[in-house]
Amino acid sequence: MxxxxxxxxxxxxxxxxxxxxxxxxxxxxxxxxxxxxxAFHRGDAAYLRKSWAAETRPADLTLDPAQAWTGLTVHSHETTGPATARVRFTATWRKGARTGRLTETSRFRREGPGWVYVDGEVS
Ligand SMILES: [Zn+2]
Known part of the structure; x- marks a missing residue:
């Protein structure tokens, strides 16, 4: 299937x-x-912490189980340096009868064999 x-x-x-x-x-x-x-969609807080840069990673990450993430649109993916990149996206959510959308430009850094999330600017 x-x-x-x-x-x-x-x-x-x-x-x-x-x-x-x-x-x-x-x-x-x-x-x-x-x-x-x-991982947000699945409520996998451990993965979110693991993929977060050490200096910006929250000490305690609690996800709201009532908030459902309902869709993702990636608008752009831009290389900003030899080991840095920026991704702009919109994620939609639903919480009870309310719905909303979050548009963010996130910064990422290459670390070891992979990448980590550094921070983001909501717009
Ligand atoms: Zn996927």
Whole structure:
């Protein structure tokens, strides 16, 4: 059975964000960003902490189980230096009867064989 990845890539979960959640390094910042959206969707706080740069990682990360992430659109993926990149995206959510959208430009840094999330600017 085809199980599409929640990040909307059109690939299977196992062949997309599932690989990263199991420990494979992200090949680029967009791949890491998608896997983090997918981890928010699945409530995987451990993966979110692991893929966060040490200096900006929250000491305690609690996800709101009532907030459901309902879709992701990646607008752009830009290389900004030899080991840095920027991804702009919109994620939609639902909480009870309320819905909303979050548009953010996130900064990423290459670290070891993969990438980590540094910070983001909501716009
Ligand atoms: Zn995915």
């Amino acid at each position: 085809f199980q599409p990845c929640e990040c909307g890539s059109g690939k299977t979960y196992a062949g997309c964000c599932g690989r990263l959640h199991l420990g494979a390094p992200a090949r680029d910042a967009e791949e890491l960003m998608r896997s983090r959206y997918c």
